[in-house]
Amino acid sequence: MSVADWAPTASLDALRFRAERMAAVRQFFAERQVLEVETPVLGQGGSVDPLLDSLQVEARLSGQRQRLWLQTSPEFHMKRLLAAGSGPIFQIAHAFRDAEVGQRHNIEFTLLEWYQPGYGLDLLREECVELIERVLGKPISLSVHRYRALFEQWLELDPFTAETSHLAARAAEVGGMDTADFSRDDCLDLLFSHVIEPQLGKDSGGAVALLDAVVDYPASQAALAKRRRDPVDGVEVAARFELYWQGVELANGYDELADAAEQAARFEEDNAQRAQLGKPRVDSDQRLLAALEAGMPACSGVALGLDRLIMLAAGECRLDKVIAFPTERA
Amino acid sequence: MASYSTNEFKGGLKVMLDGDPCSIVENEFVKPGKGQAFNRVKLRNLNTGRVWERTFKSGESLEGADVLELDMEYLYTDGEMWHFMKTDGSFEQFAADKKAVGDNEKWLKEQVAYVVTLWNDNPISIAPPNFIELEVTETDPGLKGDTAQGGSKPATLSTGAVVRVPLFINQGEVLKIDTRSGEYVSRA
Numbered sequence: 001m002s003v004a005d006w007a008p009t010a011s012l013d014a015l016r017f018r019a020e021r022m023a024a025v026r027q028f029f030a031e032r033q034v035l036e037v038e039t040p041v042l043g044q045g046g047s048v049d050p051l052l053d054s055l056q057v058e059a060r061l062s063g064q065r066q067r068l069w070l071q072t073s074p075e076f077h078m079k080r081l082l083a084a085g086s087g088p089i090f091q092i093a094h095a096f097r098d099a100e101v102g103q104r105h106n107i108e109f110t111l112l113e114w115y116q117p118g119y120g121l122d123l124l125r126e127e128c129v130e131l132i133e134r135v136l137g138k139p140i141s142l143s144v145h146r147y148r149a150l151f152e153q154w155l156e157l158d159p160f161t162a163e164t165s166h167l168a169a170r171a172a173e174v175g176g177m178d179t180a181d182f183s184r185d186d187c188l189d190l191l192f193s194h195v196i197e198p199q200l201g202k203d204s205g206g207a208v209a210l211l212d213a214v215v216d217y218p219a220s221q222a223a224l225a226k227r228r229r230d231p232v233d234g235v236e237v238a239a240r241f242e243l244y245w246q247g248v249e250l251a252n253g254y255d256e257l258a259d260a261a262e263q264a265a266r267f268e269e270d271n272a273q274r275a276q277l278g279k280p281r282v283d284s285d286q287r288l289l290a291a292l293e294a295g296m297p298a299c300s301g302v303a304l305g306l307d308r309l310i311m312l313a314a315g316e317c318r319l320d321k322v323i324a325f326p327t328e329r330a
Numbered sequence: 331m332a333s334y335s336t337n338e339f340k341g342g343l344k345v346m347l348d349g350d351p352c353s354i355v356e357n358e359f360v361k362p363g364k365g366q367a368f369n370r371v372k373l374r375n376l377n378t379g380r381v382w383e384r385t386f387k388s389g390e391s392l393e394g395a396d397v398l399e400l401d402m403e404y405l406y407t408d409g410e411m412w413h414f415m416k417t418d419g420s421f422e423q424f425a426a427d428k429k430a431v432g433d434n435e436k437w438l439k440e441q442v443a444y445v446v447t448l449w450n451d452n453p454i455s456i457a458p459p460n461f462i463e464l465e466v467t468e469t470d471p472g473l474k475g476d477t478a479q480g481g482s483k484p485a486t487l488s489t490g491a492v493v494r495v496p497l498f499i500n501q502g503e504v505l506k507i508d509t510r511s512g513e514y515v516s517r518a
Contacts, residue, residue: 102359
Protein backbone atom coordinates (compact mmCIF):
# COMPACT_ATOMS: atom_id res chain seq x y z
CA MET A 1 0.00 0.00 0.00
CA SER A 2 1.27 3.41 -0.91
CA VAL A 3 0.97 6.06 1.74
CA ALA A 4 2.14 8.83 -0.56
CA ASP A 5 -1.56 9.64 -1.01
CA TRP A 6 -2.09 10.71 2.58
CA ALA A 7 -3.48 14.11 1.58
CA PRO A 8 -7.23 14.68 1.10
CA THR A 9 -8.64 14.41 -2.41
CA ALA A 10 -10.84 17.45 -1.83
CA SER A 11 -9.30 20.90 -1.62
CA LEU A 12 -9.62 22.76 1.67
CA ASP A 13 -11.78 25.29 -0.18
CA ALA A 14 -14.11 22.49 -1.22
CA LEU A 15 -14.27 21.26 2.38
CA ARG A 16 -15.13 24.76 3.59
CA PHE A 17 -17.83 24.96 0.92
CA ARG A 18 -19.12 21.59 2.10
CA ALA A 19 -19.27 22.75 5.71
CA GLU A 20 -21.25 25.85 4.70
CA ARG A 21 -23.74 23.77 2.73
CA MET A 22 -24.18 21.37 5.65
CA ALA A 23 -24.87 24.35 7.92
CA ALA A 24 -27.47 25.58 5.39
CA VAL A 25 -29.17 22.17 5.52
CA ARG A 26 -29.34 22.25 9.32
CA GLN A 27 -30.65 25.82 9.25
CA PHE A 28 -33.36 24.81 6.75
CA PHE A 29 -34.67 22.08 9.03
CA ALA A 30 -34.30 24.13 12.21
CA GLU A 31 -36.60 26.78 10.67
CA ARG A 32 -39.18 24.09 10.01
CA GLN A 33 -38.97 22.49 13.44
CA VAL A 34 -37.71 19.22 12.00
CA LEU A 35 -35.75 17.46 14.73
CA GLU A 36 -32.19 16.40 13.98
CA VAL A 37 -31.55 12.85 15.11
CA GLU A 38 -28.64 10.45 15.13
CA THR A 39 -29.17 6.74 14.72
CA PRO A 40 -26.66 3.89 14.77
CA VAL A 41 -24.38 3.17 11.87
CA LEU A 42 -23.80 -0.28 13.36
CA GLY A 43 -26.96 -2.35 13.69
CA GLN A 44 -28.07 -5.87 14.47
CA GLY A 45 -30.21 -5.97 11.32
CA GLY A 46 -28.89 -5.49 7.80
CA SER A 47 -30.54 -4.52 4.55
CA VAL A 48 -32.40 -7.35 2.84
CA ASP A 49 -32.61 -5.37 -0.42
CA PRO A 50 -31.37 -7.89 -2.99
CA LEU A 51 -29.43 -5.20 -4.83
CA LEU A 52 -27.69 -3.70 -1.80
CA ASP A 53 -24.83 -5.40 -0.04
CA SER A 54 -24.35 -4.53 3.60
CA LEU A 55 -20.91 -4.69 5.17
CA GLN A 56 -20.58 -7.08 8.08
CA VAL A 57 -18.71 -6.43 11.27
CA GLU A 58 -18.01 -8.78 14.14
CA ALA A 59 -18.22 -7.33 17.60
CA ARG A 60 -18.27 -8.58 21.17
CA LEU A 61 -21.71 -7.81 22.42
CA SER A 62 -22.90 -9.03 25.82
CA GLY A 63 -20.01 -11.44 26.05
CA GLN A 64 -20.45 -13.11 22.68
CA ARG A 65 -19.11 -12.40 19.25
CA GLN A 66 -21.97 -11.29 17.14
CA ARG A 67 -22.42 -10.33 13.53
CA LEU A 68 -23.47 -6.72 13.09
CA TRP A 69 -24.18 -4.71 9.95
CA LEU A 70 -23.08 -1.30 8.79
CA GLN A 71 -26.31 0.38 7.74
CA THR A 72 -27.02 0.96 4.05
CA SER A 73 -29.31 3.80 5.13
CA PRO A 74 -30.69 5.09 8.44
CA GLU A 75 -34.23 4.26 7.32
CA PHE A 76 -35.14 1.47 9.75
CA HIS A 77 -33.92 3.24 12.83
CA MET A 78 -35.60 6.48 11.80
CA LYS A 79 -38.88 4.67 11.26
CA ARG A 80 -38.63 3.29 14.77
CA LEU A 81 -38.30 6.85 16.02
CA LEU A 82 -41.38 7.83 14.01
CA ALA A 83 -43.30 4.94 15.55
CA ALA A 84 -42.18 6.19 18.95
CA GLY A 85 -43.86 9.52 18.18
CA SER A 86 -40.84 11.63 17.22
CA GLY A 87 -42.73 13.78 14.71
CA PRO A 88 -40.77 15.14 11.72
CA ILE A 89 -37.09 14.14 11.85
CA PHE A 90 -33.98 14.50 9.73
CA GLN A 91 -30.53 13.05 9.83
CA ILE A 92 -27.22 13.58 8.10
CA ALA A 93 -26.02 10.00 8.24
CA HIS A 94 -23.09 7.99 7.02
CA ALA A 95 -24.22 4.91 5.12
CA PHE A 96 -22.26 2.01 3.65
CA ARG A 97 -22.87 -0.05 0.52
CA ASP A 98 -20.37 -2.69 -0.38
CA ALA A 99 -18.69 -2.61 -3.81
CA GLU A 100 -20.22 0.71 -4.85
CA VAL A 101 -17.16 2.51 -6.09
CA GLY A 102 -16.95 5.01 -8.92
CA GLN A 103 -16.93 8.67 -9.79
CA ARG A 104 -20.34 9.10 -8.18
CA HIS A 105 -20.15 6.31 -5.64
CA ASN A 106 -18.12 5.73 -2.54
CA ILE A 107 -18.63 2.75 -0.23
CA GLU A 108 -19.12 5.12 2.68
CA PHE A 109 -21.25 8.12 1.85
CA THR A 110 -23.40 10.80 3.42
CA LEU A 111 -27.16 10.63 3.17
CA LEU A 112 -29.53 13.37 4.14
CA GLU A 113 -32.69 11.57 5.10
CA TRP A 114 -35.89 13.02 6.44
CA TYR A 115 -39.47 12.04 7.23
CA GLN A 116 -42.58 14.15 7.39
CA PRO A 117 -45.60 12.58 9.12
CA GLY A 118 -48.83 13.57 7.38
CA TYR A 119 -47.09 14.63 4.17
CA GLY A 120 -48.13 13.15 0.86
CA LEU A 121 -45.47 12.44 -1.71
CA ASP A 122 -46.05 15.65 -3.69
CA LEU A 123 -45.68 17.83 -0.62
CA LEU A 124 -42.44 16.14 0.35
CA ARG A 125 -41.14 16.51 -3.20
CA GLU A 126 -41.81 20.24 -3.00
CA GLU A 127 -39.96 20.43 0.29
CA CYS A 128 -37.07 18.51 -1.20
CA VAL A 129 -36.85 21.00 -4.04
CA GLU A 130 -36.87 23.87 -1.53
CA LEU A 131 -34.06 22.23 0.40
CA ILE A 132 -31.99 21.89 -2.76
CA GLU A 133 -32.71 25.52 -3.64
CA ARG A 134 -31.33 26.48 -0.23
CA VAL A 135 -28.17 24.42 -0.77
CA LEU A 136 -27.62 25.79 -4.28
CA GLY A 137 -28.60 29.33 -3.39
CA LYS A 138 -30.71 29.62 -6.54
CA PRO A 139 -34.25 28.83 -7.67
CA ILE A 140 -35.20 25.55 -9.29
CA SER A 141 -37.57 24.81 -12.11
CA LEU A 142 -38.81 21.24 -11.77
CA SER A 143 -40.41 19.09 -14.46
CA VAL A 144 -42.23 15.97 -13.33
CA HIS A 145 -42.23 12.90 -15.57
CA ARG A 146 -43.91 9.57 -15.26
CA TYR A 147 -41.57 6.59 -15.54
CA ARG A 148 -43.78 5.16 -18.24
CA ALA A 149 -43.79 8.36 -20.29
CA LEU A 150 -40.00 8.58 -20.20
CA PHE A 151 -39.68 5.10 -21.69
CA GLU A 152 -42.17 6.03 -24.36
CA GLN A 153 -40.30 9.24 -25.11
CA TRP A 154 -36.74 7.92 -25.23
CA LEU A 155 -37.17 4.26 -26.12
CA GLU A 156 -40.60 4.07 -27.69
CA LEU A 157 -41.61 1.18 -25.52
CA ASP A 158 -43.99 0.62 -22.65
CA PRO A 159 -42.12 -0.55 -19.56
CA PHE A 160 -45.30 -1.96 -18.04
CA THR A 161 -46.64 -4.00 -20.92
CA ALA A 162 -43.71 -4.79 -23.25
CA GLU A 163 -42.71 -8.45 -23.40
CA THR A 164 -39.65 -9.18 -21.26
CA SER A 165 -37.97 -10.70 -24.32
CA HIS A 166 -38.44 -7.42 -26.15
CA LEU A 167 -36.96 -5.46 -23.23
CA ALA A 168 -34.04 -7.89 -23.10
CA ALA A 169 -33.37 -7.41 -26.80
CA ARG A 170 -33.31 -3.63 -26.41
CA ALA A 171 -31.08 -3.89 -23.34
CA ALA A 172 -28.71 -6.18 -25.25
CA GLU A 173 -28.52 -3.63 -28.04
CA VAL A 174 -27.89 -0.70 -25.70
CA GLY A 175 -25.42 -2.50 -23.44
CA GLY A 176 -23.65 -4.50 -26.13
CA MET A 177 -24.07 -7.55 -23.94
CA ASP A 178 -25.84 -10.84 -23.48
CA THR A 179 -29.04 -10.22 -21.53
CA ALA A 180 -30.45 -13.75 -21.68
CA ASP A 181 -30.32 -14.11 -17.89
CA PHE A 182 -31.74 -10.63 -17.21
CA SER A 183 -34.87 -10.20 -15.13
CA ARG A 184 -37.47 -7.71 -16.28
CA ASP A 185 -36.20 -5.15 -13.77
CA ASP A 186 -32.57 -5.72 -14.84
CA CYS A 187 -33.61 -4.78 -18.38
CA LEU A 188 -35.52 -1.72 -17.19
CA ASP A 189 -32.60 -0.64 -14.98
CA LEU A 190 -30.15 -0.98 -17.84
CA LEU A 191 -32.31 0.99 -20.25
CA PHE A 192 -33.14 3.62 -17.65
CA SER A 193 -29.55 4.14 -16.50
CA HIS A 194 -27.98 4.08 -19.98
CA VAL A 195 -30.57 5.89 -22.09
CA ILE A 196 -32.89 7.95 -19.91
CA GLU A 197 -30.79 9.09 -16.94
CA PRO A 198 -28.29 11.05 -19.05
CA GLN A 199 -31.25 13.06 -20.42
CA LEU A 200 -32.59 14.04 -16.99
CA GLY A 201 -31.93 17.37 -15.34
CA LYS A 202 -30.05 18.80 -18.28
CA ASP A 203 -28.87 22.18 -17.22
CA SER A 204 -26.69 24.74 -18.91
CA GLY A 205 -25.84 26.52 -15.66
CA GLY A 206 -28.28 29.43 -15.89
CA ALA A 207 -29.77 31.46 -13.06
CA VAL A 208 -32.46 28.82 -12.54
CA ALA A 209 -31.46 25.22 -11.95
CA LEU A 210 -33.39 22.74 -14.12
CA LEU A 211 -34.28 19.53 -12.30
CA ASP A 212 -36.38 16.57 -13.37
CA ALA A 213 -38.50 14.37 -11.14
CA VAL A 214 -39.47 10.83 -12.06
CA VAL A 215 -42.64 9.38 -10.54
CA ASP A 216 -44.83 6.27 -10.74
CA TYR A 217 -42.16 3.59 -10.90
CA PRO A 218 -43.08 -0.02 -11.66
CA ALA A 219 -44.54 -1.73 -8.61
CA SER A 220 -41.68 -4.23 -8.69
CA GLN A 221 -39.32 -1.36 -7.86
CA ALA A 222 -41.27 -0.17 -4.85
CA ALA A 223 -38.63 -1.15 -2.25
CA LEU A 224 -40.16 0.38 0.90
CA ALA A 225 -42.75 2.55 -0.81
CA LYS A 226 -46.47 1.93 -0.98
CA ARG A 227 -47.90 0.46 -4.14
CA ARG A 228 -51.04 1.81 -5.70
CA ARG A 229 -53.19 1.34 -8.77
CA ASP A 230 -52.63 4.25 -11.10
CA PRO A 231 -55.97 6.03 -11.63
CA VAL A 232 -55.08 7.07 -15.20
CA ASP A 233 -53.92 3.89 -16.86
CA GLY A 234 -54.74 1.20 -14.33
CA VAL A 235 -51.22 -0.21 -13.90
CA GLU A 236 -49.81 -0.84 -10.44
CA VAL A 237 -47.10 1.69 -9.60
CA ALA A 238 -44.78 2.42 -6.70
CA ALA A 239 -45.49 5.65 -4.83
CA ARG A 240 -41.96 6.96 -5.29
CA PHE A 241 -40.22 9.97 -6.72
CA GLU A 242 -36.65 10.49 -7.73
CA LEU A 243 -34.94 13.79 -8.45
CA TYR A 244 -32.26 14.18 -11.09
CA TRP A 245 -29.93 17.00 -11.87
CA GLN A 246 -27.31 16.95 -14.62
CA GLY A 247 -27.98 13.25 -15.18
CA VAL A 248 -27.23 12.47 -11.54
CA GLU A 249 -29.71 10.76 -9.26
CA LEU A 250 -29.98 13.00 -6.22
CA ALA A 251 -32.94 11.94 -4.11
CA ASN A 252 -35.32 9.05 -3.70
CA GLY A 253 -38.63 9.65 -1.91
CA TYR A 254 -41.33 7.26 -0.78
CA ASP A 255 -44.84 7.33 0.44
CA GLU A 256 -43.69 5.05 3.22
CA LEU A 257 -45.05 1.59 3.65
CA ALA A 258 -46.42 1.43 7.20
CA ASP A 259 -48.17 -1.93 7.17
CA ALA A 260 -46.20 -4.44 9.25
CA ALA A 261 -47.61 -7.54 7.53
CA GLU A 262 -46.88 -6.17 4.06
CA GLN A 263 -43.41 -5.14 5.20
CA ALA A 264 -42.73 -8.66 6.54
CA ALA A 265 -43.91 -10.13 3.24
CA ARG A 266 -41.58 -7.83 1.29
CA PHE A 267 -38.66 -8.85 3.48
CA GLU A 268 -39.41 -12.47 2.62
CA GLU A 269 -39.68 -11.67 -1.11
CA ASP A 270 -36.35 -9.87 -0.89
CA ASN A 271 -34.66 -12.79 0.79
CA ALA A 272 -36.12 -15.18 -1.78
CA GLN A 273 -34.66 -12.98 -4.50
CA ARG A 274 -31.32 -12.89 -2.66
CA ALA A 275 -31.30 -16.67 -2.63
CA GLN A 276 -31.93 -16.70 -6.39
CA LEU A 277 -29.00 -14.34 -6.90
CA GLY A 278 -26.80 -16.56 -4.75
CA LYS A 279 -26.52 -13.88 -2.08
CA PRO A 280 -26.53 -14.69 1.63
CA ARG A 281 -29.76 -14.41 3.55
CA VAL A 282 -29.96 -11.36 5.76
CA ASP A 283 -32.09 -11.57 8.85
CA SER A 284 -34.79 -8.99 8.54
CA ASP A 285 -35.08 -6.33 11.15
CA GLN A 286 -37.62 -7.68 13.62
CA ARG A 287 -37.56 -4.49 15.65
CA LEU A 288 -38.68 -2.52 12.60
CA LEU A 289 -41.58 -4.92 12.14
CA ALA A 290 -42.48 -4.58 15.81
CA ALA A 291 -42.38 -0.79 15.48
CA LEU A 292 -44.69 -0.89 12.45
CA GLU A 293 -46.95 -3.22 14.39
CA ALA A 294 -47.03 -0.68 17.22
CA GLY A 295 -47.99 1.91 14.62
CA MET A 296 -45.99 4.29 12.51
CA PRO A 297 -47.82 7.44 11.42
CA ALA A 298 -48.57 7.82 7.72
CA CYS A 299 -45.60 9.70 6.32
CA SER A 300 -43.40 10.39 3.38
CA GLY A 301 -39.64 10.16 3.55
CA VAL A 302 -36.75 10.96 1.28
CA ALA A 303 -33.05 10.12 1.12
CA LEU A 304 -30.81 12.58 -0.64
CA GLY A 305 -27.21 11.93 -1.63
CA LEU A 306 -25.62 14.87 0.13
CA ASP A 307 -22.13 14.25 -1.30
CA ARG A 308 -23.58 14.31 -4.79
CA LEU A 309 -25.60 17.47 -4.23
CA ILE A 310 -22.56 19.25 -2.82
CA MET A 311 -20.44 17.93 -5.68
CA LEU A 312 -22.80 19.40 -8.28
CA ALA A 313 -23.28 22.62 -6.30
CA ALA A 314 -19.50 23.01 -6.35
CA GLY A 315 -19.45 22.47 -10.10
CA GLU A 316 -17.57 19.19 -9.78
CA CYS A 317 -18.31 15.85 -11.40
CA ARG A 318 -16.39 13.51 -9.09
CA LEU A 319 -17.38 12.78 -5.50
CA ASP A 320 -13.78 12.72 -4.31
CA LYS A 321 -13.59 16.46 -4.99
CA VAL A 322 -15.94 17.05 -2.05
CA ILE A 323 -15.07 14.09 0.21
CA ALA A 324 -11.88 14.50 2.22
CA PHE A 325 -10.87 10.85 2.08
CA PRO A 326 -12.69 8.45 -0.24
CA THR A 327 -12.46 4.82 0.86
CA GLU A 328 -9.39 4.16 -1.29
CA ARG A 329 -7.52 6.68 0.86
CA ALA A 330 -9.34 6.20 4.12
CA MET B 331 -4.87 -16.91 -16.06
CA ALA B 332 -6.69 -15.24 -13.21
CA SER B 333 -10.08 -13.75 -13.80
CA TYR B 334 -11.02 -10.24 -12.85
CA SER B 335 -14.29 -8.96 -11.48
CA THR B 336 -15.79 -5.66 -12.67
CA ASN B 337 -14.68 -3.93 -9.49
CA GLU B 338 -11.07 -4.78 -10.34
CA PHE B 339 -11.35 -3.31 -13.84
CA LYS B 340 -9.09 -0.34 -14.27
CA GLY B 341 -7.29 1.37 -17.10
CA GLY B 342 -4.62 -0.86 -18.65
CA LEU B 343 -5.93 -4.19 -17.29
CA LYS B 344 -5.75 -6.88 -20.00
CA VAL B 345 -8.75 -9.18 -20.30
CA MET B 346 -10.25 -11.60 -22.81
CA LEU B 347 -13.52 -10.63 -24.49
CA ASP B 348 -15.15 -12.61 -27.30
CA GLY B 349 -11.88 -14.47 -27.82
CA ASP B 350 -9.79 -11.33 -28.28
CA PRO B 351 -7.32 -9.80 -25.84
CA CYS B 352 -8.43 -6.34 -24.76
CA SER B 353 -7.06 -3.53 -22.69
CA ILE B 354 -9.47 -1.69 -20.42
CA VAL B 355 -9.64 1.99 -21.26
CA GLU B 356 -12.38 3.19 -18.94
CA ASN B 357 -14.71 1.69 -16.36
CA GLU B 358 -17.75 3.58 -15.12
CA PHE B 359 -19.88 2.27 -12.27
CA VAL B 360 -23.59 2.96 -12.80
CA LYS B 361 -26.28 2.13 -10.29
CA PRO B 362 -29.74 3.43 -9.70
CA GLY B 363 -30.07 3.83 -5.91
CA LYS B 364 -32.62 1.05 -5.94
CA GLY B 365 -31.66 -1.16 -8.81
CA GLN B 366 -29.17 -3.32 -10.58
CA ALA B 367 -25.56 -2.11 -10.67
CA PHE B 368 -23.71 -2.05 -13.98
CA ASN B 369 -20.24 -1.27 -15.16
CA ARG B 370 -20.01 0.53 -18.48
CA VAL B 371 -16.63 -0.39 -19.81
CA LYS B 372 -14.59 0.80 -22.76
CA LEU B 373 -12.07 -1.76 -23.96
CA ARG B 374 -9.52 -1.60 -26.75
CA ASN B 375 -9.36 -4.79 -28.75
CA LEU B 376 -5.62 -5.38 -28.95
CA ASN B 377 -5.94 -7.43 -32.12
CA THR B 378 -7.85 -4.85 -34.11
CA GLY B 379 -7.21 -1.63 -32.19
CA ARG B 380 -10.96 -0.97 -32.14
CA VAL B 381 -12.56 0.36 -28.98
CA TRP B 382 -15.59 -1.54 -27.75
CA GLU B 383 -18.21 -0.27 -25.34
CA ARG B 384 -19.70 -3.00 -23.25
CA THR B 385 -21.89 -3.09 -20.17
CA PHE B 386 -21.47 -5.73 -17.50
CA LYS B 387 -23.56 -6.50 -14.48
CA SER B 388 -21.40 -5.49 -11.54
CA GLY B 389 -19.66 -8.50 -10.08
CA GLU B 390 -19.32 -10.32 -13.40
CA SER B 391 -15.82 -11.26 -14.33
CA LEU B 392 -13.61 -11.69 -17.36
CA GLU B 393 -10.65 -13.96 -17.87
CA GLY B 394 -7.34 -12.14 -17.75
CA ALA B 395 -5.37 -12.02 -21.01
CA ASP B 396 -1.76 -13.13 -21.07
CA VAL B 397 -0.56 -9.88 -22.56
CA LEU B 398 2.84 -8.31 -22.07
CA GLU B 399 4.19 -5.06 -23.40
CA LEU B 400 7.93 -5.24 -23.84
CA ASP B 401 10.64 -2.99 -25.25
CA MET B 402 12.25 -4.60 -28.26
CA GLU B 403 14.72 -3.48 -30.85
CA TYR B 404 13.78 -3.87 -34.49
CA LEU B 405 16.27 -6.07 -36.35
CA TYR B 406 15.19 -6.75 -39.93
CA THR B 407 12.42 -8.07 -42.16
CA ASP B 408 12.60 -11.16 -44.31
CA GLY B 409 9.78 -9.84 -46.43
CA GLU B 410 7.15 -11.85 -44.61
CA MET B 411 7.93 -11.32 -40.94
CA TRP B 412 9.47 -8.46 -38.97
CA HIS B 413 12.01 -9.52 -36.37
CA PHE B 414 12.49 -7.91 -32.98
CA MET B 415 14.84 -8.59 -30.07
CA LYS B 416 14.26 -7.97 -26.38
CA THR B 417 16.37 -5.17 -24.95
CA ASP B 418 16.80 -6.83 -21.55
CA GLY B 419 20.05 -8.53 -22.57
CA SER B 420 18.40 -11.90 -23.19
CA PHE B 421 18.74 -11.54 -26.99
CA GLU B 422 15.40 -13.32 -27.23
CA GLN B 423 13.79 -12.72 -30.61
CA PHE B 424 10.19 -12.48 -31.72
CA ALA B 425 8.76 -12.38 -35.23
CA ALA B 426 5.77 -10.16 -35.92
CA ASP B 427 3.53 -10.69 -38.93
CA LYS B 428 1.99 -8.09 -41.22
CA LYS B 429 -1.16 -7.87 -39.11
CA ALA B 430 0.80 -7.03 -35.96
CA VAL B 431 3.02 -4.49 -37.68
CA GLY B 432 0.19 -2.90 -39.65
CA ASP B 433 0.65 0.72 -40.64
CA ASN B 434 3.65 1.03 -38.37
CA GLU B 435 5.75 -0.71 -41.00
CA LYS B 436 6.65 2.73 -42.27
CA TRP B 437 8.21 3.68 -38.92
CA LEU B 438 10.44 0.61 -38.54
CA LYS B 439 14.10 1.49 -38.35
CA GLU B 440 16.84 -0.87 -37.34
CA GLN B 441 18.25 -0.56 -33.82
CA VAL B 442 15.33 1.58 -32.65
CA ALA B 443 13.34 0.27 -29.65
CA TYR B 444 9.59 -0.37 -30.07
CA VAL B 445 6.96 -1.48 -27.59
CA VAL B 446 5.87 -4.92 -28.73
CA THR B 447 2.63 -6.32 -27.34
CA LEU B 448 2.77 -10.07 -26.86
CA TRP B 449 -0.32 -12.21 -26.45
CA ASN B 450 0.43 -15.78 -25.47
CA ASP B 451 4.03 -15.00 -26.50
CA ASN B 452 3.08 -13.84 -29.99
CA PRO B 453 3.48 -10.23 -31.09
CA ILE B 454 0.03 -8.79 -31.84
CA SER B 455 0.94 -5.14 -32.19
CA ILE B 456 3.88 -2.81 -32.08
CA ALA B 457 4.09 0.82 -31.07
CA PRO B 458 6.84 3.11 -32.36
CA PRO B 459 8.42 5.76 -30.16
CA ASN B 460 6.58 9.09 -30.38
CA PHE B 461 9.49 10.67 -32.23
CA ILE B 462 11.86 9.02 -34.64
CA GLU B 463 14.78 10.29 -36.73
CA LEU B 464 14.77 9.25 -40.35
CA GLU B 465 16.78 10.15 -43.44
CA VAL B 466 15.23 11.69 -46.54
CA THR B 467 15.84 9.37 -49.48
CA GLU B 468 13.87 11.29 -52.05
CA THR B 469 12.44 14.78 -52.39
CA ASP B 470 12.51 17.69 -54.79
CA PRO B 471 15.67 19.80 -54.44
CA GLY B 472 15.61 22.23 -51.53
CA LEU B 473 14.84 25.88 -52.08
CA LYS B 474 17.66 28.07 -50.79
CA GLY B 475 16.69 30.88 -48.48
CA ASP B 476 13.29 29.46 -47.68
CA THR B 477 13.82 28.68 -44.02
CA ALA B 478 10.61 30.06 -42.61
CA GLN B 479 7.10 29.47 -43.79
CA GLY B 480 5.71 29.00 -47.15
CA GLY B 481 4.62 25.73 -48.52
CA SER B 482 5.62 22.14 -48.15
CA LYS B 483 6.44 19.18 -50.38
CA PRO B 484 6.39 15.43 -50.03
CA ALA B 485 9.56 13.61 -48.96
CA THR B 486 10.17 9.90 -48.92
CA LEU B 487 12.09 8.68 -45.87
CA SER B 488 14.43 5.73 -45.46
CA THR B 489 11.65 3.53 -44.08
CA GLY B 490 9.34 4.28 -47.00
CA ALA B 491 7.19 6.74 -45.09
CA VAL B 492 6.12 9.81 -47.04
CA VAL B 493 5.73 13.01 -45.03
CA ARG B 494 5.16 16.67 -45.86
CA VAL B 495 8.32 18.67 -45.22
CA PRO B 496 9.26 22.37 -45.66
CA LEU B 497 10.60 23.38 -49.05
CA PHE B 498 14.16 23.90 -47.74
CA ILE B 499 14.72 20.22 -46.90
CA ASN B 500 17.19 18.27 -49.04
CA GLN B 501 17.73 14.67 -49.86
CA GLY B 502 20.11 13.01 -47.38
CA GLU B 503 19.04 15.15 -44.42
CA VAL B 504 17.93 13.45 -41.19
CA LEU B 505 14.55 14.65 -39.86
CA LYS B 506 12.70 14.30 -36.60
CA ILE B 507 9.19 12.97 -37.22
CA ASP B 508 6.21 12.63 -34.89
CA THR B 509 4.98 9.06 -35.50
CA ARG B 510 1.56 9.76 -33.95
CA SER B 511 0.60 12.40 -36.48
CA GLY B 512 3.09 11.47 -39.19
CA GLU B 513 4.27 15.09 -39.25
CA TYR B 514 7.67 16.67 -39.69
CA VAL B 515 8.95 18.24 -36.45
CA SER B 516 12.43 19.55 -37.23
CA ARG B 517 15.82 18.74 -38.62
CA ALA B 518 17.46 16.19 -36.35
